[in-house]
Amino acid sequence: MPRFLVVGHLVQDLMPGGWRLGGTAAYASLTAARLGLEALVVTSASFVPQELEGVQMHVVPSPVTTQFHNIYEGGRRRQVVTARAQPLGLRHIPPAWRGAEIVLLGPVVGEVPVRLAAAFPRALVGACLQGWLRHIGPGGEVGPRPAQRWRGIQHLRPCQALFVSDEDISSQEAGPVLERWAQQVPIVAYTRGERGAEVAYKGIWRHIDAFPAVTVDPTGAGDVFAAAFLVALWEGADAFEAARFASAAASLVVEREGLLGVPWREQVASRLQSYPDIVCR
Secondary structure, three states: OOOOEOOOEEEEEEEOOOOEEEEEHHHHHHHHHHHHOEEEEEEEEEEOOOOOOOOOEEEEEOOOOOOEEEEOOOOEEEEEEEOOOOOOOOOHHOOOHHOOOOOEEOOOOOOHHHHHHHHOOOOOEEOOOHHHOOOEEOOEEEEEOOOHHHHHHHHHHHEEEEEEOOOOOOOHHHHHHHHHHHHOEEEEEEEHHOOOOEEEEEOOEEEEEEOOOOOOOOHHHHHHHOOOOHHHHHOOOOHHHHHHHHHHHHHOOOOHHHHHHHHOHHHHHHHHHHOOOOOOO
């Protein structure tokens, strides 16, 4: 059974009356576990969560856990960071876990160094870029960092796949920025919610429509997409087949609140079978 390692902060997503667990580390690791892999998380937090059944965790103690207030308005998400846990580095990854076959770097507030991509030379390495493309204002307000001026891409060349959404890059920047990145990394996936995704493999771009879904909560869809994509790629799918598998998985997570929607393999297979015409074109 391959080991799927996610590095990044778990998040307390603030809700009326409390909070629920979130963040790329939570959604991606639970996806890997439900797809049948040995899921591992390296994170920094003030507690050890119990919600991630089947996931092994190495928690670096921190006075606080990263907190986000997510506000959805007109189909878009506005975010405020109210607390940030300690940053992470290679020293925090248990030596026995450094040989994981699949690695996903999943920063939410820039807590993972981009140079960490080079620390797993024998692994299938992917990276969710959102945490590096966020600017956090003095009041915790989250805004986009100009992607064309971001230099982190040069340290992510050891990655086989990059994942970014239309929340992370403005439509004005997306075209030239994504083209440049696609010349430096074999696979780039640009997810666009209900508008589907654009996927580049060795510079060749294709589009896949979103699978039909009744959206209850869009949180975590990009993280599930990234994890499912890497699993499919590891199992032998090509980039465009992996995008179809990942899109089906992402369409399932949005149909329930939070982590409750993270799909099992049987659910993904059923959705794929139900919509045979949705493919990368």
